[in-house]
Amino acid sequence: MSTEITSKLNRLLSTQPTGVVLCSSWLADNGYSVDLQQRYKKSRWFESIGTGALIRHGDQVDYLGAVYAMQTQLGLSVHPSGKTALALQGKSHYLELSPKHAQLFGNQGEHLPLWFKKRDWGLNVKSTLTNFLPPEGGLTEISHKQFKVKVSDPARAIMECLYLSPKSQPLVEVYELMEGLNNLRPASVQKLLEACKSIKVKRLFLYLANKAGHDWMRYLNLDNIDLGSGKRAIVAHGVYVPKYQITVPKALEAMV
CATH class of the missing domain: 3.30.460 (Beta Polymerase; domain 2)
Known part of the structure; x- marks a missing residue:
């Protein structure tokens, strides 16, 4: 790769944290064309995880x-x-x-x-x-x-x-x-x-x-x-709570 392309790659690697996805559209908007992204993938700096998304080669991304x-x-x-x-x-x-x-x-x-x-x-x-x-x-x-x-x-x-x-x-x-x-x-x-x-x-x-x-x-x-108006039945066959006009589960109302 040329010195300019390598410099751009180094800048990308130094400014973006590991463990994250890099969106192709965002890369393109920031000066990394689709063609350049393909070159980085061929050089095994990055790999695709689906259309429009890259990660660093071998990176663990959750x-x-x-x-x-x-x-x-x-x-x-x-x-x-x-x-x-x-x-x-x-x-x-x-x-x-x-x-x-x-x-x-x-x-x-x-x-x-x-x-x-x-x-x-x-x-x-x-x-x-x-x-x-x-x-x-x-x-x-x-x-x-x-x-x-x-x-x-x-x-x-x-x-x-x-x-x-x-x-x-x-x-x-x-x-x-x-x-x-x-x-x-x-x-x-x-x-x-x-x-x-x-x-x-x-x-x-x-x-x-x-x-x-x-x-x-x-x-x-x-x-x-x-808080609106009228009664609200959150569940069927529950317990009605007048203060908030809601019907809640019996097990919940029984908890202290």
Whole structure:
């Protein structure tokens, strides 16, 4: 390879961390043409993991390395969420030594690239695209390998769990997760609850937080949170909670 091509390669290798995906479109936008990418692959500097995506040759890239690319190179809002986000921050009672599932949320209308959806990441990755919360609210950064990714902070993560409940996420389990969140920042919780578009999520969140006896609940201004009107049956044949006008599982209401 010419000196110029080698120099560009060295610049790419020095500026991008190991363990991440490199999107072909992003590379092209940054001066690495499709032809140049092919030359790098032929020289075994990079290898393809699907149409439109490369990794360093022999690099070990997990799903978070793909999330990094989608966030920083493609500008997508997709992020680890729910129980996955809590586990990544050490907030989950259900930590797995070797996680078998990962939950991602992204904004409604976004399209996750085919290379991401078709790739076997070694675990079951589920993606939910919804606008029930604003894409930029309630996120925090975590370090992973040599890079950082945005994940849901604990308050947003619980709301994402509640969005999936009760069909995909048992409410008893969400309550046990909520019990451990005794140091949430009221201002952050307030902002998320005001922005949340799901009446079910807001009522359940306040119900679980109140049931857990969290002190930060006292600092919320419920007058500014739209809780809708009318009764909501979260489950059939449950127990009705008049304060929040919801019907919840008997096992949950019985927990102390």
